[in-house]
Amino acid sequence: MEKQELLKVEGLKQYFPIKGGFLGRTVNHVKAVDDISFTIYEGETVSIVGESGCGKSTTGRAILRLEEPTEGKVEFRGVDLAGLSKRDMRKYRKDLQIIFQDPYASINPRQTVASVLTEAMDIQKVLPANERRGRAEELLETVGLLPYQADRFPHEFSGGQRQRIGIARALSVNPQLIICDEAVSALDVSIQAQVLNLLEELQDEFKLTYLFISHDLGVVRHISDRIIVMYLGKIVEIADKYSLFENPKHPYTKALLSAIPIPDPDKKKERIVLRGDVPSPIDPPSGCRFHTRCPYATEKCQVDVPELRTASSMKEGHEAACHYIEEIESGEKQPNY
Amino acid sequence: MSEETVNSPVTAKKINPRIESYKQFWRRLLKNKAAVIGGLLIVFVVLMAFIGPWIITTFTDYRPNQTDLTNKLQGPSASNWFGTDSFGRDIFTRLIFGAKLTLYVGFLSVFIGGIVGVVFGIISGYYGGRVDAVIMRLMDVLLAFPGILLALAIVAVLGGSLTNVIIAVGIFSVPAFARVVRGSTLSVRKLEYVDAVRALGASDFRIIFKHILPNIMSPIIVQASLRIATAILTGAGLSFLGLGAQPPAPEWGAMLNEGRQYMFEAGHVALFPGLMIVLVVLAFNIFGDGVRDALDPKMKNR
Numbered sequence: 291m292e293k294q295e296l297l298k299v300e301g302l303k304q305y306f307p308i309k310g311g312f313l314g315r316t317v318n319h320v321k322a323v324d325d326i327s328f329t330i331y332e333g334e335t336v337s338i339v340g341e342s343g344c345g346k347s348t349t350g351r352a353i354l355r356l357e358e359p360t361e362g363k364v365e366f367r368g369v370d371l372a373g374l375s376k377r378d379m380r381k382y383r384k385d386l387q388i389i390f391q392d393p394y395a396s397i398n399p400r401q402t403v404a405s406v407l408t409e410a411m412d413i414q415k416v417l418p419a420n421e422r423r424g425r426a427e428e429l430l431e432t433v434g435l436l437p438y439q440a441d442r443f444p445h446e447f448s449g450g451q452r453q454r455i456g457i458a459r460a461l462s463v464n465p466q467l468i469i470c471d472e473a474v475s476a477l478d479v480s481i482q483a484q485v486l487n488l489l490e491e492l493q494d495e496f497k498l499t500y501l502f503i504s505h506d507l508g509v510v511r512h513i514s515d516r517i518i519v520m521y522l523g524k525i526v527e528i529a530d531k532y533s534l535f536e537n538p539k540h541p542y543t544k545a546l547l548s549a550i551p552i553p554d555p556d557k558k559k560e561r562i563v564l565r566g567d568v569p570s571p572i573d574p575p576s577g578c579r580f581h582t583r584c585p586y587a588t589e590k591c592q593v594d595v596p597e598l599r600t601a602s603s604m605k606e607g608h609e610a611a612c613h614y615i616e617e618i619e620s621g622e623k624q625p626n627y
Numbered sequence: 628m629s630e631e632t633v634n635s636p637v638t639a640k641k642i643n644p645r646i647e648s649y650k651q652f653w654r655r656l657l658k659n660k661a662a663v664i665g666g667l668l669i670v671f672v673v674l675m676a677f678i679g680p681w682i683i684t685t686f687t688d689y690r691p692n693q694t695d696l697t698n699k700l701q702g703p704s705a706s707n708w709f710g711t712d713s714f715g716r717d718i719f720t721r722l723i724f725g726a727k728l729t730l731y732v733g734f735l736s737v738f739i740g741g742i743v744g745v746v747f748g749i750i751s752g753y754y755g756g757r758v759d760a761v762i763m764r765l766m767d768v769l770l771a772f773p774g775i776l777l778a779l780a781i782v783a784v785l786g787g788s789l790t791n792v793i794i795a796v797g798i799f800s801v802p803a804f805a806r807v808v809r810g811s812t813l814s815v816r817k818l819e820y821v822d823a824v825r826a827l828g829a830s831d832f833r834i835i836f837k838h839i840l841p842n843i844m845s846p847i848i849v850q851a852s853l854r855i856a857t858a859i860l861t862g863a864g865l866s867f868l869g870l871g872a873q874p875p876a877p878e879w880g881a882m883l884n885e886g887r888q889y890m891f892e893a894g895h896v897a898l899f900p901g902l903m904i905v906l907v908v909l910a911f912n913i914f915g916d917g918v919r920d921a922l923d924p925k926m927k928n929r
Contacts, residue, residue, distance in 0.1 A: 314760070356822050383828035396819035400841055409837075413827045456823070463827060 662917020
């Protein structure tokens with residue numbers, strides 16, 4: 291089956307101005323997302339991973355235009371969302387939904403569950419008004435809650451249940467793409483598993499596509515088809531799940547993966563500990579943004595920005611942004627810690 | 628236990644957080660003795676303002692503007708409870724008729740100022756950027772004037788009358804509301820549920836009125852109840868200066884001014900209107916403070 295492009299992000303940039311001085315002029319920018327491009331195909335789950343502040347949530351919010359992107363294209367089925375007027379964008383919002391991290395902040399405490407869901411349907415005019423209530427109850431059942439809970443208020447639910455309400459709200463407008471912004475990070479591990487399984491069931495049932503944003507590699511490994519690794523506003527590696535976990539190419543990805551705990555005390559593992567902190571996104575390092583912390587960095591890395599590329603040892607669709615993929619692989623370059 | 632029993636609806640009492648928070652608000656307010664006294668005083672003054680004149684006109688011969696020059700500047704007595712003024716008018720009757728004017732100034736001006744201020748504040752906080760900068764600088768300019776001076780200037784421009792006093796006091800209440808509302812809007816706007824409805828495609832209008840305004844009502848109510856006291860005081864002050872209610876209207880501030888000339892011969896002419904102003908302003912202030920404490924989530928379990 292030919293894979294259909296659903297969302298194509300091209301050259302997306304999100305700079306936040308830093309105002310300063312007496313007149314509130316823009317003195318600098320936080321380059322939260324700096325020129326990233328990727329494609330999501332219909333029916334797949336793509337994850338974005340990276341440490342805090344790498345721009346993964348910002349990417350999700352920029353796609354939905356919750357924050358207006360500074361530059362770049364976000365094509366959804368060939369329509370550039372970033373170029374639409376606010377009014378036209380509203381119609382497309384039906385197709386792209388988001389599930390938030392904090393289940394306690396993502397529902398208006400003054401609305402009952404039923405009114406949260408019917409309002410969503412009202413905004414997008416799905417279903418005639420008299421059928422919305424029934425649909426809301428159906429949705430609750432779909433996400434594993436009970437219809438009689440429809441008249442309850444958010445404070446009467448647990449965190450996991452609220453997250454299910456958030457999912458029901460996203461589903462209420464029949465979206466095609468759902469962005470899960472750290473959707474399970476705030477939940478207990480046991481609840482995480484339940485919600486992840488629910489998301490997978492819903493994906494099969496409604497033919498959904500997910501953009502899954504997370505810092506939890508275990509969760510990402512469980513749910514994704516493809517994974518995007520971000521560092522300081524740039525994509526450092528894109529690959530399908532197996533290639534990424536078995537055959538990581540970028541030094542940053544390797545370091546990231548080595549941080550996953552292995553539940554076996556006897557097994558020795560090589561832990562790559564990076565030096566220093568993440569540099570400030572206000573004034574990111576020149577060349578390769580990772581060069582300040584990379585054990586393989588050379589002078590070239592300080593000057594030239596590496597492009598995403600596929601080396602001969604990599605499967606198709608696996609790309610990494612490093613000058614020395616081959617050299618590191620052959621052992622020609624050794625890390626200097 | 629069978630599956631059915633587990634899943635059968637539990638018919639527990641529905642707790643609506645709105646009603647529940649009102650109840651909690653009342654419980655906490657009633658615990659505060661000073662606030663209760665203030666509240667009762669306000670109720671008393673409101674009743675006095677609206678039923679008092681009717682009682683007096685129906686059951687007695689006293690009228691607020693009835694002069695009796697043979698009986699002027701008399702001290703309190705059985706026939707004139709609060710004495711008479713320089714025209715021999717009964718001060719008690721005038722005070723009761725004047726209560727309505729005082730309350731009008733207080734409530735109407737806060738209502739006008741509140742609505743304008745809330746609109747400015749929400750627009751400023753929600754849209755931010757240049758709109759915010761322009762509106763808030765404008766508010767800063769208004770705030771830079773001392774309250775009474777600003778009201779004085781406005782009345783001087785519009786001309787002296789009670790309506791203009793209400794407008795003036797309303798205008799000078801605007802920045803206080805705008806600031807409070809802007810701050811609250813900024814904090815609510817950042818919450819994820821606002822993003823959620825935005826992602827659903829809700830219009831700004833819907834977001835502002837359905838999702839932001841209901842969640843910032845507490846500070847608005849507090850501000851309003853405290854502002855009424857200031858508004859009454861400013862209104863009385865303007866009338867005292869002769870810029871508000873014009874004679875022979877029984878406005879308390881104007882009565883105070885009339886009494887000023889006879890301060891030494893007949894102190895009661897100024898004393899009673901002054902006392903009434905103090906009482907009402909104090910009542911609104913104490914009550915407002917009580918409301919603020921009762922609505923403050925940090926004071927919850929006290």
